[in-house]
Amino acid sequence: MKGTITTLLGPSGSGKTTLLRIVAGLDSPTRGNVFFKNSMITNNTLNVLRNNATMVFQKSVFFDTTVYNNVAYGLKFKEDLSRDQISNKVGEALELVRLEGYEKRRAKKLSGGEQQRVSLARALVLDREFLLLDEPTVNIDPKNVSIIEETILRVNREKNTTIILATHNMFQAEALSQNVALILEGTVKQTGTKQEIFGKSNKYMTIFARLENVFSGISKISEGYTSIIHVNANLSIEAAFNRPGKISVYVRPEDILVSTSPLKSSARNVFKGRIIGITEVGSIVRLVVDAGKKFSVQITKKSLTEMNLNVGAEVYLTFKASAVHLI
Amino acid sequence: MTNPIVDGIIQAFQLLFSLDSTVYRIVFRSLYISGLAVVMATFWSLPIAAILGLKNFRAKRLVRGTFNAFIGFPTVVLGLMLFLLFSRSGPLGTFGLLFTPLMISIGQAILITPILVSFITSAIEAIDMDLRDLAMTLGSTEIQASIAILREASGGVILAVLAAFNRAFAELGVAMMVGGNIYGRTRLLTTAIALETNRGEIAFSIALGVILLAIVYTLNIATNYLRRH
Numbered sequence: 108m109k110g111t112i113t114t115l116l117g118p119s120g121s122g123k124t125t126l127l128r129i130v131a132g133l134d135s136p137t138r139g140n141v142f143f144k145n146s147m148i149t150n151n152t153l154n155v156l157r158n159n160a161t162m163v164f165q166k167s168v169f170f171d172t173t174v175y176n177n178v179a180y181g182l183k184f185k186e187d188l189s190r191d192q193i194s195n196k197v198g199e200a201l202e203l204v205r206l207e208g209y210e211k212r213r214a215k216k217l218s219g220g221e222q223q224r225v226s227l228a229r230a231l232v233l234d235r236e237f238l239l240l241d242e243p244t245v246n247i248d249p250k251n252v253s254i255i256e257e258t259i260l261r262v263n264r265e266k267n268t269t270i271i272l273a274t275h276n277m278f279q280a281e282a283l284s285q286n287v288a289l290i291l292e293g294t295v296k297q298t299g300t301k302q303e304i305f306g307k308s309n310k311y312m313t314i315f316a317r318l319e320n321v322f323s324g325i326s327k328i329s330e331g332y333t334s335i336i337h338v339n340a341n342l343s344i345e346a347a348f349n350r351p352g353k354i355s356v357y358v359r360p361e362d363i364l365v366s367t368s369p370l371k372s373s374a375r376n377v378f379k380g381r382i383i384g385i386t387e388v389g390s391i392v393r394l395v396v397d398a399g400k401k402f403s404v405q406i407t408k409k410s411l412t413e414m415n416l417n418v419g420a421e422v423y424l425t426f427k428a429s430a431v432h433l434i
Numbered sequence: 435m436t437n438p439i440v441d442g443i444i445q446a447f448q449l450l451f452s453l454d455s456t457v458y459r460i461v462f463r464s465l466y467i468s469g470l471a472v473v474m475a476t477f478w479s480l481p482i483a484a485i486l487g488l489k490n491f492r493a494k495r496l497v498r499g500t501f502n503a504f505i506g507f508p509t510v511v512l513g514l515m516l517f518l519l520f521s522r523s524g525p526l527g528t529f530g531l532l533f534t535p536l537m538i539s540i541g542q543a544i545l546i547t548p549i550l551v552s553f554i555t556s557a558i559e560a561i562d563m564d565l566r567d568l569a570m571t572l573g574s575t576e577i578q579a580s581i582a583i584l585r586e587a588s589g590g591v592i593l594a595v596l597a598a599f600n601r602a603f604a605e606l607g608v609a610m611m612v613g614g615n616i617y618g619r620t621r622l623l624t625t626a627i628a629l630e631t632n633r634g635e636i637a638f639s640i641a642l643g644v645i646l647l648a649i650v651y652t653l654n655i656a657t658n659y660l661r662r663h
Contacts, residue, residue, distance in 0.1 A: 133567050162571045168564040171586060180582075181572030233573065 117290035123273035132156030160237035220251025319403035342399030346431035445637030471542035479550035487558025513611025557590020
């Protein structure tokens with residue numbers, strides 16, 4: 108696996124960040140052990156991970172100072188580096204992310220995409236064996252996305268850096284990585300080469316097809332910069348991201364509200380449907396509602412009793428555009 | 435018949451601009467004593483605030499709440515407590531500190547500790563704690579990461595120090611009770627104003643009052659300026 112790019116692919120909330128933070132030595136696992144080159148990592152040896160890997164966070168954070176000082180921060184902990192050597196390294200790292208001449212700018216004043224590139228440079232300057240990237244291109248514009256993707260590929264090729272990239276974007280996984288690990292609800296469901304995962308049998312889609320509340324359709328960008336996904340003639344789902352074209356989305360059963368009359372709220376998705384199945388699991392009840400497509404909804408037993416819901420009852424489903432996750 | 439207040443103000447400005455040495459000695463003594471108080475209080479408040487702002491422990495809320503509650507501690511009560519502790523027959527009487535300038539500094543330092551601890555803790559808590567993770571993933575130790583956070587909070591620390599100086603400089607109770615308002619030794623701006631007003635020296639009081647206000651006002655402007663930038 109040395110010198111390869113591996114993606115952790117899964118919807119948001121599936122545990123990608125947690126896994127990366129454990130590998131980065133920032134958190135300890137609640138169960139199980141971490142092994143690094145055949146030796147077990149304990150709470151006292153987290154430094155081994157921290158000294159061999161560095162991480163770029165999804166949300167960039169900066170020291171309130173210049174781009175130069177931010178990128179140079181990690182170099183201060185390396186011994187025997189002269190001022191000139193530090194300055195050269197910072198210059199090279201900024202060149203990699205195509206931000207030459209940005210040294211004196213205030214990091215916090217840059218645009219989101221530029222900030223993420225500075226974050227990447229700040230990690231690259233350390234020349235670590237492992238580079239961990241947590242959704243490095245989420246919420247930034249296409250131009251910055253392509254610069255970041257090019258940089259990732261170039262660093263992997265030229266410096267043989269082993270990269271682990273967390274993403275929910277299957278196209279990015281396909282474009283950048285040799286190996287893919289599918290993560291869902293806190294567990295790695297499947298690992299394999301890119302060909303195995305996205306090839307003929309397409310394990311990725313098979314796994315997601317087993318999930319509830321997965322909807323596929325053609326997405327169009329609305330005037331409000333959300334995506335409207337046309338699932339069928341009766342069902343269009345609005346999502347708080349903008350990606351046009353054929354996509355699949357996922358809504359968690361616990362993110363959907365059930366009501367007997369239409370709710371007036373800020374939530375962008377309200378659908379009328381009919382209950383076609385009720386399953387009780389302890390204090391939790393799973394409803395299957397037909398609202399143009401089958402939705403799984405999770406409510407408490409108490410709600411079921413209080414709302415007096417039965418199979419065949421007419422209900423309204425409400426969920427926010429931001430509860431719609433791209434897969 | 436002239437108005438004593440107008441008279442007082444005129445005389446006050448005469449005193450101010452004649453560079454009366456008694457007045458200026460009092461001003462410099464006040465600045466020195468409160469300055470020393472701030473240095474002492476910052477010395478122990480900074481580590482306390484760092485622990486409160488960066489660490490999580492069970493009694494944290496209780497400790498923070500206590501410091502918050504003591505921000506408005508009545509100065510006279512603190513003065514009385516210190517007086518009893520440090521008087522000849524008190525438990526700390528052997529130090530012979532009562533009615534010395536150092537005693538006033540110590541009293542003021544205790545008075546402003548809650549302000550410093552609370553404000554600096556808030557400043558540290560306002561810093562994005564993701565920075566700590568960032569520092570560690572870039573190779574810093576936990577202590578170095580904490581120092582990085584403290585450095586990010588330095589603006590808030592300066593604000594806290596200014597506010598604390600303001601409180602020490604303008605307070606009367608502690609200076610009066612443990613300083614004794616001794617002429618040429620422990621007489622400060624606030625204690626002098628109290629005394630001279632009682633003695634009917636309105637002009638002198640007003641002159642000192644104007645100086646006190648000017649310094650406090652300047653500090654407040656400086657604080658607000660820093661807060662905006």
